[in-house]
Amino acid sequence: MGSIYFFFLFFLFFLRIELILAADTITPTRFIRDGETLVSSRESFELGFFSPGNSTKRYLGIWYKKSNKTVVWVANRNNPIIDRQGVLTISNYGNLVLLNTTNSIIWSSNTSRKVENPVAQLLDSGNLVLKDNFSEGSESYLWQSFDYPSDTLLPGMKLGWDLKTGVERYLTSWKSSDDPSYGDFTYRLDIHVLPQIFIYNGSTKLARTGPWNGVFFGGVHGSLNFVFEKTFVHNENEIYYRYESLNNPVIMLTKITHSGSFQRLIWKDRGSIWDFVFSAPHDLCDYYGKCSANGVCSIDKAPICECLQGFIPGSQQNQTSPTTCVRSSPLDCRSGDRFIKLTGLRLPDLVETSLNDTMSLQECESKCLKDCSCKAYANSNSSGGGRGCLMWSGDLIDIRKHVNESSGQDLYIRVPASEQVSDLNENRRRKIIVAVSVISGILIFFSLLFCIWKKITKKARLTTVQDNKEEEEDVNVHLFDLSTIATATNNFSRENLIGAGGFGPVYKGTLSTGEEVAVKRLSNNSGQGAEEFRNEVNLIAKLQHRNLVGLFGSCIQGEERLLIYEYMPNKSLDYFIFDQKKAGLLTWRRRFDIVMGIARGLLYLHQDSKLQIIHRDLKASNILLDNDLNPKISDFGLARIFRGDDKEATTKRVVGTYGYMSPEYTIDGTFSVKSDVFSFGVFLLEIISGKKNRGFSHPAHHHNLLGHAWLLWNETRALELIDSCLADSCVQSQVLRCVQVGLLCVQKFPDDRPAMSTVVFMLANKEAILAQPRQPGFFTERSSVEMHSTSRKAELHTDNSVTISTLEGR
Ligand SMILES: *[C@@H]1O[C@H](CO)[C@@H](O)[C@H](O)[C@H]1NC(C)=O
Numbered sequence: 051m052g053s054i055y056f057f058f059l060f061f062l063f064f065l066r067i068e069l070i071l072a073a074d075t076i077t078p079t080r081f082i083r084d085g086e087t088l089v090s091s092r093e094s095f096e097l098g099f100f101s102p103g104n105s106t107k108r109y110l111g112i113w114y115k116k117s118n119k120t121v122v123w124v125a126n127r128n129n130p131i132i133d134r135q136g137v138l139t140i141s142n143y144g145n146l147v148l149l150n151t152t153n154s155i156i157w158s159s160n161t162s163r164k165v166e167n168p169v170a171q172l173l174d175s176g177n178l179v180l181k182d183n184f185s186e187g188s189e190s191y192l193w194q195s196f197d198y199p200s201d202t203l204l205p206g207m208k209l210g211w212d213l214k215t216g217v218e219r220y221l222t223s224w225k226s227s228d229d230p231s232y233g234d235f236t237y238r239l240d241i242h243v244l245p246q247i248f249i250y251n252g253s254t255k256l257a258r259t260g261p262w263n264g265v266f267f268g269g270v271h272g273s274l275n276f277v278f279e280k281t282f283v284h285n286e287n288e289i290y291y292r293y294e295s296l297n298n299p300v301i302m303l304t305k306i307t308h309s310g311s312f313q314r315l316i317w318k319d320r321g322s323i324w325d326f327v328f329s330a331p332h333d334l335c336d337y338y339g340k341c342s343a344n345g346v347c348s349i350d351k352a353p354i355c356e357c358l359q360g361f362i363p364g365s366q367q368n369q370t371s372p373t374t375c376v377r378s379s380p381l382d383c384r385s386g387d388r389f390i391k392l393t394g395l396r397l398p399d400l401v402e403t404s405l406n407d408t409m410s411l412q413e414c415e416s417k418c419l420k421d422c423s424c425k426a427y428a429n430s431n432s433s434g435g436g437r438g439c440l441m442w443s444g445d446l447i448d449i450r451k452h453v454n455e456s457s458g459q460d461l462y463i464r465v466p467a468s469e470q471v472s473d474l475n476e477n478r479r480r481k482i483i484v485a486v487s488v489i490s491g492i493l494i495f496f497s498l499l500f501c502i503w504k505k506i507t508k509k510a511r512l513t514t515v516q517d518n519k520e521e522e523e524d525v526n527v528h529l530f531d532l533s534t535i536a537t538a539t540n541n542f543s544r545e546n547l548i549g550a551g552g553f554g555p556v557y558k559g560t561l562s563t564g565e566e567v568a569v570k571r572l573s574n575n576s577g578q579g580a581e582e583f584r585n586e587v588n589l590i591a592k593l594q595h596r597n598l599v600g601l602f603g604s605c606i607q608g609e610e611r612l613l614i615y616e617y618m619p620n621k622s623l624d625y626f627i628f629d630q631k632k633a634g635l636l637t638w639r640r641r642f643d644i645v646m647g648i649a650r651g652l653l654y655l656h657q658d659s660k661l662q663i664i665h666r667d668l669k670a671s672n673i674l675l676d677n678d679l680n681p682k683i684s685d686f687g688l689a690r691i692f693r694g695d696d697k698e699a700t701t702k703r704v705v706g707t708y709g710y711m712s713p714e715y716t717i718d719g720t721f722s723v724k725s726d727v728f729s730f731g732v733f734l735l736e737i738i739s740g741k742k743n744r745g746f747s748h749p750a751h752h753h754n755l756l757g758h759a760w761l762l763w764n765e766t767r768a769l770e771l772i773d774s775c776l777a778d779s780c781v782q783s784q785v786l787r788c789v790q791v792g793l794l795c796v797q798k799f800p801d802d803r804p805a806m807s808t809v810v811f812m813l814a815n816k817e818a819i820l821a822q823p824r825q826p827g828f829f830t831e832r833s834s835v836e837m838h839s840t841s842r843k844a845e846l847h848t849d850n851s852v853t854i855s856t857l858e859g860r
Pocket residue numbers: 103104227228
């Protein structure tokens with residue numbers, strides 16, 4: 051009888067644990083022990099004890115239930131429990147407390163207000179709240195975990211300041227993945243002068259956004275606006291930043307990692323991975339003060355640092371250490387200075403800055419002019435046409451030029467009246483000079499000047515490839531005579547033939563000036579009129595980037611359509627990497643530089659240029675090397691000439707090269723930037739392995755290169771992929787990262803593939819968390835052999851990567 055009673059008690063005991071497990075609340079009489087958890091009502095979050103990474107210490111935390119226990123909040127960060135005897139309960143004083151075996155308080159919510167019926171509840175937002183059971187609403191919370199963020203900002207959490215209590219909510223990184231105690235990095239909203247968001251390393255600024263300009267934080271780029279809805283609230287009670295999921299219920303978070311990187315992540319059920327959508331610092335120019343004071347950082351220039359106008363480098367220019375920028379001539383407040391307008395910038399940091407938010411821009415200018423210590427000014431609020439006045443009186447620190455002008459702001463910097471207008475405003479000055487000349491009627495002088503000017507600009511274009519935005523207005527491609535080109539190429543002789551791409555043969559030519567050029571003779575089926583063609587070429591000529599081949603001119607005569615490019619003496623990349631004898635010339639370091647260059651060039655085409663260009667035929671033989679082995683993408687924009695409209699998502703005529711073409715493009719004829727990403731991934735795996743994707747067939751399992759790489763990756767033997775001649779020069783971690791990025795790029799589904807901006811980031815950042823790749827498209831060689839049968843054999847080709855020029859889509 052007694053044993054039955056005991057059994058009954060035992061049963062009741064377990065029933066009680068069951069009840070606790072299913073619950074989302076704790077009361078003074080209900081507690082949780084190590085091993086038990088609270089689960090929020092819709093099972094989004096779970097609260098309990100855990101040990102991070104390899105640690106054996108116990109912490110109380112909250113994690114996303116559906117995403118491999120991703121911990122988003124930790125209570126006893128700096129005070130772990132050493133055994134599995136911890137208990138979370140509500141104390142007699144109405145506090146939420148964490149106790150160890152000896153009933154010592156390990157952690158407490160420290161609330162001062164006492165209530166009759168305290169209840170702690172884990173809400174479905176991930177917020178653990180302590181409240182009176184009989185009062186409703188967030189106002190009545192005695193305590194909430196959202197007020198004490200760890201390293202993670204969840205949707206709905208506030209980052210910023212409660213102005214009434216003076217409490218700041220900010221993120222502090224973990225020390226390491228095994229140790230949630232306070233790390234070095236913090237992510238916080240600074241409200242000095244105007245709100246800016248900073249990442250700090252200890253007390254040192256590591257990165258920042260521009261100031262809040264009434265519309266956005268200057269230059270916050272790469273964010274996924276269709277998933278993260280951001281709100282910034284600024285009133286007399288509080289200043290905070292917050293985001294919500296636009297697409298409920300998306301599992302997402304933003305966090306500051308233990309290595310100091312700020313990341314936005316979205317959980318993908320398919321694959322069970324965190325997909326990484328944004329991170330900062332994003333590139334070199336994001337690092338605080340990368341360039342010296344009074345310098346400006348532009349990621350698409352080399353070197354990336356330049357001095358502002360009116361300043362010159364104070365020491366030898368050197369990309370690794372910032373130059374100092376000093377005034378080229380001193381300001382003279384009395385005799386009158388003037389201001390130069392710079393556009394598309396992340397404004398300088400707000401040190402030694404004053405703000406008046408009612409002034410207009412004109413008032414701001416005259417105020418700044420009168421004040422001899424004022425070095426620069428800008429609008430403080432961009433909404434409604436711009437108003438307010440920010441004035442800097444010290445050095446101008448951490449200025450960045452944005453690639454996308456519209457995410458930046460205008461800054462007016464003070465220069466002496468005598469300051470020569472330098473290159474940025476050169477065009478405007480030229481126009482003024484010209485106008486004055488006309489007015490004074492010195493027509494002869496004008497035409498002379500114009501001739502000289504034309505000659506100079508042409509020469510400049512022939513010798514350097516600049517990416518000066520203002521200059522673009524004047525880019526008008528030189529029109530060559532057919533006879534000039536025929537002479538230069540020895541009448542398009544076979545001896546001068548140096549290659550063939552998807553759009554026609556390429557000849558080497560020598561102009562009468564001795565200048566060497568490459569002439570592309572387009573197969574005459576572009577179906578475009580002369581005028582239309584010229585417009586297209588002018589558009590393409592505006593694309594200038596150091597990793598794109600420079601276009602000198604064109605020639606249109608009758609049916610002939612020629613493009614004249616700078617000549618690349620070192621031929622194309624395939625000439626090196628697929629040749630056993632020459633492969634050794636390209637060390638791993640060189641190869642990695644080439645990969646980075648191509649990634650940047652492609653990013654420019656996809657995102658940063660004014661036109662969005664999809665290359666559609668990226669491959670090793672379209673990557674040319676200059677004298678210093680800098681890589682340059684050729685044949686970009688040609689797809690545009692042949693198609694007219696790049697925005698269209700599908701095409702009947704597939705242009706590309708088997709082995710590099712993505713599945714959706716080959717099969718359905720649909721293309722997007724992600725088709726280029728696929729080709730880039732193939733190229734990346736090729737340059738690592740020194741093997742062609744097409745033509746590679748593993749003796750045993752008949753996979754193509756992608757399949758082979760995928761198998762090796764899954765068996766964690768990815769290092770075996772590397773070209774044997776690189777064995778000595780390679781950096782293993784870098785190789786592995788490249789293989790992983792390559793595999794991410796060649797994933798079967800376009801949506802799974804990263805954008806080029808992410809690719810550049812992942813390649814350049816050792817700390818970036820990379821997703822696990824999924825199976826690549828075109829896993830086996832067999833499928834590409836089948837496709838080969840439908841291809842038209844091209845007339846000219848140097849290898850078996852036949853470029854397809856016509857192929858009707860199914
Ligand atoms: C845990 O320890 C193992 C072996 O010591 C190590 O390989 C692994 O990287 C560690 N994991 C973490 C997250 O530190």
